[in-house]
Amino acid sequence: MRDVSIxxxxxxxxxxxxxxxxxxxxxxxxxxxxxxxxxxxxxxxxVGNMLAGELSGQGNLGALIAxxxxxRGVEAVTVEAASASGAAAVRQAYLAVAGGLMxxxxxxxxxxxxxxxxxxAITAQATATDSDYEAAHGVTPLAIAAMMMRxxxxxxxxxxxxxxxxxxxxxxxxxxxxxxxxxNKLSVQSFVKAPMVxxxxxxxxxxxxxxxxxxxxxARSDWARGRxxxxxxxxxxxxxxxxxxxxxxxxxxxxxxxxxxxxxxRAYQQAGVAARxxxxxxxxxxxxxxxxxxxxxxxxxxxxxxxxxAKGGGIARDGQTPTSTLGGLKGRGDPGGATGVYQIVExxxxxxxxxxxxxxxxxxxxxxxxLGANGATxxxxxxxxxx
Amino acid sequence: xxxxxxxxxxxxxxxxxGEECPDCQHKIFPPRDVCPECGSPAHAxxxxxxxxxxxxxxxxxxxxxxxxxxxxxTVAMIRLEEGPLVTAQLTDVNRDDVRIGMPVxxxxxxxQSNGERGMIVYGYKFRPLTKAVx
Numbered sequence: 001m002r003d004v005s006i007x008x009x010x011x012x013x014x015x016x017x018x019x020x021x022x023x024x025x026x027x028x029x030x031x032x033x034x035x036x037x038x039x040x041x042x043x044x045x046x047v048g049n050m051l052a053g054e055l056s057g058q059g060n061l062g063a064l065i066a067x068x069x070x071x072r073g074v075e076a077v078t079v080e081a082a083s084a085s086g087a088a089a090v091r092q093a094y095l096a097v098a099g100g101l102m103x104x105x106x107x108x109x110x111x112x113x114x115x116x117x118x119x120x121a122i123t124a125q126a127t128a129t130d131s132d133y134e135a136a137h138g139v140t141p142l143a144i145a146a147m148m149m150r151x152x153x154x155x156x157x158x159x160x161x162x163x164x165x166x167x168x169x170x171x172x173x174x175x176x177x178x179x180x181x182x183x184n185k186l187s188v189q190s191f192v193k194a195p196m197v198x199x200x201x202x203x204x205x206x207x208x209x210x211x212x213x214x215x216x217x218x219a220r221s222d223w224a225r226g227r228x229x230x231x232x233x234x235x236x237x238x239x240x241x242x243x244x245x246x247x248x249x250x251x252x253x254x255x256x257x258x259x260x261x262x263x264x265x266r267a268y269q270q271a272g273v274a275a276r277x278x279x280x281x282x283x284x285x286x287x288x289x290x291x292x293x294x295x296x297x298x299x300x301x302x303x304x305x306x307x308x309x310a311k312g313g314g315i316a317r318d319g320q321t322p323t324s325t326l327g328g329l330k331g332r333g334d335p336g337g338a339t340g341v342y343q344i345v346e347x348x349x350x351x352x353x354x355x356x357x358x359x360x361x362x363x364x365x366x367x368x369x370x371l372g373a374n375g376a377t378x379x380x381x382x383x384x385x386x387x
Numbered sequence: 388x389x390x391x392x393x394x395x396x397x398x399x400x401x402x403x404x405g406e407e408c409p410d411c412q413h414k415i416f417p418p419r420d421v422c423p424e425c426g427s428p429a430h431a432x433x434x435x436x437x438x439x440x441x442x443x444x445x446x447x448x449x450x451x452x453x454x455x456x457x458x459x460x461t462v463a464m465i466r467l468e469e470g471p472l473v474t475a476q477l478t479d480v481n482r483d484d485v486r487i488g489m490p491v492x493x494x495x496x497x498x499q500s501n502g503e504r505g506m507i508v509y510g511y512k513f514r515p516l517t518k519a520v521x
Contacts, residue, residue, distance in 0.1 A: 119450060120452055136498060136508065138447060138462060143462050146445035147444060150443045150444065151442065151487070198448065
């Protein structure tokens with residue numbers, strides 16, 4: 001196993017890009033990453049995407065994007081793991097470089113969710129659920145998160161307003177991220193009054209589906225170190241993935257993200273660190289309850305303590321474990337299969353000291369965790385800044 | 388049309404028939420042929436009573452195309468009295484009356500319609516328990 005570093009990052013603004021296609025979004029992010037990395041070749045392209053087949057009628061993004069960005073001929077493939085697709089693509093690239101089969105691997109997470117709206121868009125999103133035992137009954141991914149949230153409220157005696165802390169923090173951090181979809185701050189009062197989407201999940205609780213692309217270029221760390229380039233100092237200290245039952249009813253405990261716990265614990269072990277060493281965490285806040293359960297699964301809060309941890313300021317920029325430091329899914333926007341790559345890009349920004357007003361002082365060790373299908377897949381990366 | 392995909396599920400959809408593990412007697416729904424508790428092969432059919440209680444629920448306002456005509460509707464996780472959780476719609480109930488812990492029973496209803504010429508898919512839903520358990 002070789003050490004792997006991140007030598008280039010790129011991202012587009014997240015939002016509704018009516019005038020930009022999938023391939024152009026990918027190009028913009030890849031170009032930015034390639035300029036930073038300044039390498040003569042890449043050995044493979046891993047595309048993270050969730051719904052291009054459903055929403056854009058486009059498959060085989062590997063070949064399409066490789067050709068479009070000027071890499072015709074390169075090995076290229078799409079990696080799909082629902083909303084964790086981007087993180088899964090990062091992990092596949094990591095495996096290739098760490099395993100010695102590639103020296104330079106390009107990852108592009110790209111998603112275009114705004115072209116299709118209304119019930120066809122919901123139909124596409126529901127492909128991330130168990131088709132026979134959830135989607136066939138009209139159950140959507142958001143309805144599953146909503147059932148988790150209601151049960152959480154029931155078991156831990158939490159109110160709707162208690163969950164506001166996650167969205168308020170996400171919007172505050174997004175307000176100073178130029179790449180974020182939302183730049184408006186959110187109050188607890190407007191959170192509790194927002195219209196319901198899947199009761200008890202309201203409009204300000206769930207992340208907004210959006211368009212966007214993010215890219216990273218991985219290289220073996222000995223090459224990156226030899227280069228002496230400050231931008232290449234971020235290393236992937238751990239990469240771990242785990243799964244749980246796809247259907248929520250099949251999980252041993254619907255209020256425990258077993259895959260998130262397993263992948264986080266494996267990642268801590270690989271990196272030789274503990275949860276308390278992590279200085280910031282980019283978690284999968286597609287809904288506030290998922291953020292709460294992720295805090296618990298990663299060991300940042302005790303079981304049933306995720307909501308109170310956030311409410312007490314634990315996730316704020318100056319808190320014990322700052323989360324969604326550049327807005328998270330809620331504030332930056334949620335471009336499906338690109339989301340997991342955005343998390344990595346944002347963690348790199350923090351570790352390089354390039355997070356602007358969002359900078360976590362002295363950030364040296366950060367965690368990014370992406371969930372597919374409300375925790376059926378969980379992929380955790382720990383990034384470290386080498387001195 | 389995806390007729391075979393629904394036809395294959397007729398046993399569990401119409402009869403709430405799952406499986407029982409021959410080794411640890413764990414009751415399994417939906418059927419998966421391997422016991423999720425002990426890993427033993429489990430092929431023996433088991434007919435669930437259809438009674439249980441609401442474990443959690445949500446009201447869906449943004450529905451997929453297959454369920455748009457029904458929206459808004461209530462989906463729930465039901466804890467069957469034999470143990471497993473099952474996800475399904477609630478029916479014959481005012482949505483403001485739904486509570487965690489509410490006793491329910493299985494009924495067979497149209498799960499989805501797919502346009503005027505499309506197939507109507509039937510299967511289980513749950514409604515408030517109508518009579519005392521014998």
